[in-house]
Amino acid sequence: MTGCGRRRLGQTLLALLLLGAASVGWAAEARLAIAANFTAAAREIVAAFEAATGHRVVASFGSTGALYTQITQRAPYHVFLAADQVRPALAEREGLAVPGTRFTYATGRLVLFSREPDLVTGEATLRAGTFTKLAVANPITAPYGAAAVEVLRALGIYQTVERRLVLGTNIAQTYQFVETGNAELGLVAASQVAERAGGSRWLVPQSLHSVIAQDAVLLTIGAENPAAVAFLAFLRSGPARAVIARHGYAVAE
């Protein structure tokens, strides 16, 4: 075989390979930006999705605000699972997301949690104010933090406990403060303690804060990505919704 022929063969093989990768949908990879509170549920759903479809998923977790900042700087995410409705809508308006792909995949619940048994008895625990530190997520960046502040205001105790608040940069760090015992109390996502036995907790009534509707949206970068599109469809499916509900979220009909 001549050198030229060998090169042509190589080029043909390369072309076939590229064509193959592009046409075979199941070989695609979706990159997801996921709000920290959804971590545990997302891992389960991603595993089920990969097993069912053969697509591959790379997930990044962070606060909704941090992820959105990255998305505005053209981070290579295909799908955005936020902890609120504001930022996915903003992404759509800024042309960063595909219009009409936005939907609510979960509704979050807040829980007052302590790793110490018997410490949390209900609303009274917050009202009594005998704690030294109450961990909440940063209300400016994390929707669960904003909801937590709403709860404190609704109970009329925000002024008195303000100086005892410690802020996690996202809800995952907030829970970490509580789990390590550095803060004896925390207003965290119900999803974070759904599978944790022990401690003491009070599921905060939804009447005390605005609904924590968490929206998902397909980002413009992922518009043509079959794995990203398939993942969003999977997120609406029965099995995924069962996982979401089991992790302490309300799931809309």
Next chain:
Amino acid sequence: MDDGAELWAAVRLTVELAVVTTLVLLVIGTPIAWWLARSRAAWKEAVAAVVALPLVLPPTVLGFYALILLGPDGPGGWVAGLFGGRSLAFTFEGLVIGSVLYSLPFVVQPIRNAFESFGPRPLEVAATLRAGPRDAFWSVAVPLARPGFVTGAVLGFAHTVGEFGVVLMIGGGIPGETKVLSVAIYDYVETLQWTKAHMLAGGMLVFAFAVILGMLVLEKRLARRLR
């Protein structure tokens, strides 16, 4: 708290933290550096390696351990208990402890190098002139090692100002108490308040440049004077 006040609170807190941390580091770093420079113990390099660990470890590792050590499961919780608290995390004192761990090598290393640079000779001469070990240390070793002290103090101060990961993990973002500059910048970037982020970030840039330049110039001048 209004915006300007919040910016200033972060700046003031950062400077306070850096000053206190540097002083603590000079006090505990000097004997460590002295021992590392003078000792003939076979295991002294193991100690030196421990001191240098923060150079290599990601701040998250230090932050993670600090969070546990400062909390109710660690010694920090016990100490806090003496004062009626439950954890040293989320306190200024906790940040100082984290910063001291984090900046230790930046202070110990230059001082150790300075102590080593003049060798045993000046101290032997001091001994023949009947200077006791303590006298020799203060009136011979310390003045000779002055460039090392300056470098160590400046680096310790600057490195503490630039600290992020550890304070983020143990601070809890309390304005005026644990919300230092780097964390404030992070918050501003996350919340798309880029004007304020630019103000602080630009200030840090100028500060860092000034510190490094100042140190290089000062070091050269001190070295020349000693020669």
